Amino acid sequence: MKKVLTHLDWLESEAIHIMREVAGQCSNPVLLFSGGKDSLCLLRIAEKAFRPGRFPFPMMHIDTGHNYSEVINFRDKKVHDLGERLIIASLDDSIKKGTIVLKSSDEPRNKYQSITLLEAIEEHAFDCCIGGARRDEEKARAKERIMSFRDEFGQWDPKNQRPELWDLYNAKTHKGENIRAFPISNWTEMDVWQYIERENLELPNIYFAHKREIVRRSGSIIPITKITPVKENEVIENIMVRFRTVGDITCTAPVESEADTVEKIILETASTSISERGATRLDDQVSEASMELRKKEGYF
Amino acid sequence: MQKPTDDTVLRFMTCGSVDDGKSTVIGRLLFDTKTILTDTLSQIEKTSKKKGMSDIDLSLITDGLQAEREQGITIDVAYRYFSTGKRKYIIADAPGHEQYTRNMVTAASTAQLAIILIDARKGILTQTKRHTYLAKLLGIKHIIVAVNKMDLINYDENTYKSICTNYSEFEKNISSLNGPMNINFLPMSAIKGDMIVDRGDSMNWFKGSTLLHLLENLDTTEDIKESSLRLPIQYVCRPGGLADENLHDFRAFMGRIESGFLKVNDKIKVLPSGHESSIKEIRIGEKIIEEAIPEQSVTVSLMDEIDISRGDMLVHRNDSINATKEFTAMVCWLSETPLSSNRTYLLMHASQTSKAKILAINFKVNINSLDSEDATELRTNDIASISFKLAQPLIADSYDKNRRTGAFIIVDESTYHTVGAGMIQLLD
Secondary structure, eight states: OOOSOOHHHHHHHHHHHHHHHHHHHOSSEEEEOOSSHHHHHHHHHHHHHHTTSOOSSOEEEEEOSOOOHHHHHHHHHHHHHHTOOEEEEEHHHHHHHTSSOOSSTTSOOGGGHHHHHHHHHHHHTOSEEEOOOOGGGOTTGGGOOSEEEEOTTOOOOGGGOOOOBTTBOOOOOOTTOEEEEOTTTTOOHHHHHHHHHHHTOOOOGGGSOEEEEEEEETTEEEEOOSSSOOOTTOOOEEEEEEOSSOOOGGGBOOEEOOOOSHHHHHHHHHHOOSOHHHHHBGGGGSOTTHHHHHHHTTOO | OOOOOOOEEEEEEEESOGGGTHHHHHHHHHHHTTOSOHHHHHHHHHHHHHTTOSSOOGGGGGOOSHHHHHHTOOOSOEEEEEEOSSEEEEEEEOOSSTTHHHHHHHHHHTOSEEEEEEETTTOSOHHHHHHHHHHHHTTOOEEEEEEEOGGGGTTOHHHHHHHHHHHHHHHHHTTTTTSOOEEEEEEOBTTTTBTTTBOOSSOTTOOSOOHHHHHHHOOOTTOOOOOSOBEEEEEEEOOTTSSOGGGTTOOEEEEEOOBSOEETTOEEEEETTOOEEEEEEEEETTEEESEEOTTOEEEEEESSOOOOOTTOEEEETTOOOOEEEEEEEEEEEOOSSOBOTTSEEEEEETTEEEEEEEEEEEEEEOTTTOOEEOOSOBOTTOEEEEEEEEEEEEEOOOTTTOTTTSEEEEEETTTOOEEEEEEEEOOO
């Protein structure tokens, strides 16, 4: 028998170690859960880290109100099956309170998630949020720590990060400050899919190829929904698509695909030529630094 | 298209400055292994054009933050990933110039291998020695000395050979630090793509492997000298309150095997208490396993009810390791605020945290001459030998025997910033 861990075992073990450090060092952590594939990996890791006990933290969904119903149904079923607690922090509540002011009612809501997240952190006095961000997603993320320090305003200061050496994580904070912990920092999109396959993880069905009404708008595929209606002179097509990420409807686009199983998705991911965010995150295409700017404002 | 099946993970770092073509080497590795996707590439093309360049500047692949792109420098360690089907690679890309020591130490702390870049026109420089010393200090066992920009010296074999000889001469001087290293040399031209992924046909005189071939075939299984079991406990599971009555008295201890192997029925003791028991069950989640191997995160339960909490360490019963409250360590100071000898700091080691006092600054290492110098204070990027006294005993090994249980970080008690990194040197 070989006495070295394979890459998936190694990544899993590292993620478990990070989660247990959060549980050991922080007094009131929370796990951010969206129903998306990365946060589903986090849940499996939490099971491996803490069962037969309960999770030493609740889960929290920052709900933009612009979700695919398949994802919300899946989220609720998953929480029920795990028997853990879910907190829902809703952008609609922040809008009602007046802390989020939309320029127009159909404006993409992704960037406003930071406000609701920071409000929830303050309300529940969380000292750490565990998230499913990965360093391969984006340039700014490539430089972020596994335990990333945020000040009282939730801000990330890329030039003044705590050095992170070996596997020694410093999650210490003062009241009001916050750590964002990213256990799957070192995973790539491919690792996530391989892990989903190995662990036989259930996913919301919109990750798999399905027929959907779409239009093509400036190079992107836009799904037709109540929130993203067809515009004049646009031609609706009914084609096979799947989502590579799921999030706010207004800024998550599907890709054309026939891949209806995890195995086929892995093969497609291996041969694709467009990065995950490049293909599907309309909010990252605004400028080369948009993720960095959002993170400085308190984004995941 | 083959379905990817990756084998093991290899973490490596690249040492050198922008001038040595370090970013181009990484860019080339990612580009030639087809890790760079078309949208990233088109963004890089755009930026290359904006900067008035005709070719794609592969070094832009590794430029991360807005401030860095504006100033054309790298500020912080960045992590990159690529995969060949044989191995998954994690690259720690540390900037070469400013804050070099701090960033290099950070990158080296998790690396198994370091690529040291030398500009073929310049040969061995002070920074080459500095990089080699730091890689060695941080316990890296494998070095690839890459003589880059061979295209600019007409791929001259003799120049390459004399650089290799000079390097070996220099390395002899520091060979005692943390034991021997496995050193490989190769000539390359990152900009032309010679000897990185493809051999090219300009250096047919060179019979050694390409960079990627070396990475693919490196054996790291012997790197951990210390084979004794080290299992620091991170978290204790007491599911007591759950409905399942069988679990009412269940206690499980959670942590990662930092070194050694652990089997069911193994006789163990808990440090620092010294309480003894044996292993009843080892799990990874729901799965019960017979034997746990290094780097595996496990949940163990014991035959006897003994008190264990976070910060304790499980070792085999016949192990002679002792708890220590005083030791000397090589420290790299990371903070802008200098070390203050009369202050108390927090020391984080494995899953333990202890208050620590500075007993003495023994000497400082001049990072350019590698000589020891007297010192009364420690500033950013300084490396020094320091003696500590702790409030709680640590279960520690010497860093040269065990990188995981020989390392610690120093945390400022008031700001909670990480201000230093240390490598323990125990007396035998």
